[in-house]
Amino acid sequence: MTPARTRNAAATRTAILEAARKRFAHEGYDQTGVREIASDAGVDAALISRYFGGKEELFSEVLSCAPNIAEFLDGDRDSFGERVAQMLAVEPMREEKFELFLIMLRSASSPKAAEAIRRHSHDAFYQPLETWLGGDDAAVRARLLSCVMMGATMNRVIYEDYLLDGQQRQELCEALARTLDNYVSGPV
Amino acid sequence: MTPARTRNAAATRTAILEAARKRFAHEGYDQTGVREIASDAGVDAALISRYFGGKEELFSEVLSCAPNIAEFLDGDRDSFGERVAQMLAVEPMREEKFELFLIMLRSASSPKAAEAIRRHSHDAFYQPLETWLGGDDAAVRARLLSCVMMGATMNRVIYEDYLLDGQQRQELCEALARTLDNYVSGPV
DNA sequence: GGGCCATGTCATCAGTTGGTGACTTCTAGG
DNA sequence: CCTAGAAGTCACCAACTGATGACATGGCCC
Incomplete structure (x- = not known):
């Protein structure tokens, strides 16, 4: 017992x-x-x-142990942009989905943490994303997706959504979804 | 004397x-x-x-005192995306141009610095950008530009360009330029 | 020259951090 | 019951941080 x-x-x-x-x-x-x-x-x-x-x-x-990108890669490919954009711009900053990003963004400045972040984020985010994308320019498209996702998260971390109201966040979400899907469907 | x-x-x-x-x-x-x-x-x-x-x-x-976005807003409007993308993806990480971004990204996790960052980045980056963009959805487009610029910088800070070679960085640059110009010319 | 304030130097404080080793306490096995 | 070792507790250390106040010194005005 x-x-x-x-x-x-x-x-x-x-x-x-x-x-x-x-x-x-x-x-x-x-x-x-x-x-x-x-x-x-x-x-x-x-x-x-x-x-x-x-x-x-x-x-x-x-x-x-932190949750990674897998959840979003498992779903429907056509709705990838919308699902991610929803998380990035509309949904409240739930820690469960954001956790890896948040840890990365808030710890990247620490030299002690930087090395571990590089290693783990590559294995748990970049590499799976690149494989999922496929194609010759998968690395570049993965980077583009990473830029938008990190940037959107960073903005929310810094400004805490002070600057945008609900309607604007909806517009932001739609634009982000288009951009993301554009990178997913490639070619760049 | x-x-x-x-x-x-x-x-x-x-x-x-x-x-x-x-x-x-x-x-x-x-x-x-x-x-x-x-x-x-x-x-x-x-x-x-x-x-x-x-x-x-x-x-x-x-x-x-840190250099802000003004330099890029002063130049030719049509080449905005290309100029910014060049800085973000191709040019070496010169501190002069990147400085405000770097300070923000590397200090945002500190509570002591966060408040000052919010205030100053709004005044020296967000607000000028929004005004420069103009139009009803300027706030959303400014946010979109901010996402891409911050995300691209963040990626370089974290991965230090380990993951992309010269050719790929050039492709990345062109894609970023298109995305940025798309946000500039709007509507979203 | 002499006084006086701006400027710079120094020792030191109080707080916080991550880490360590000796100690106690609980539990399993005999 | 009793021992051995695992699990948990505690006091403490060494390093570092930002900050401060007493002190020394330089240069300007009278």
């Missing part, structure tokens, strides 16, 4: 991972302290070093 | 401002220490607090 809660290494590890994922997405690598993560997870901060080796390794582990 | 170098408040102030601008663009707000700025400028770190009040105020002052 699994012991309810305490004294369970696996559960503790998971709790730390979950708390870290949220914190990194909300605050970024630098702004997140191991004490905060531990507090959220309801464990002692020392356990982070014990279980993961340190903050950097924890961050790398988080990137491995 | 201006005293060569020492004991010159104006020159010291300028030196600090210059050094800070470069540091903030290269490393971002959090990663930059006042001691590093002072060292680059060849002055004592305490002078930063004396002259600017503190690191935050210095950052805000730097944003006021």
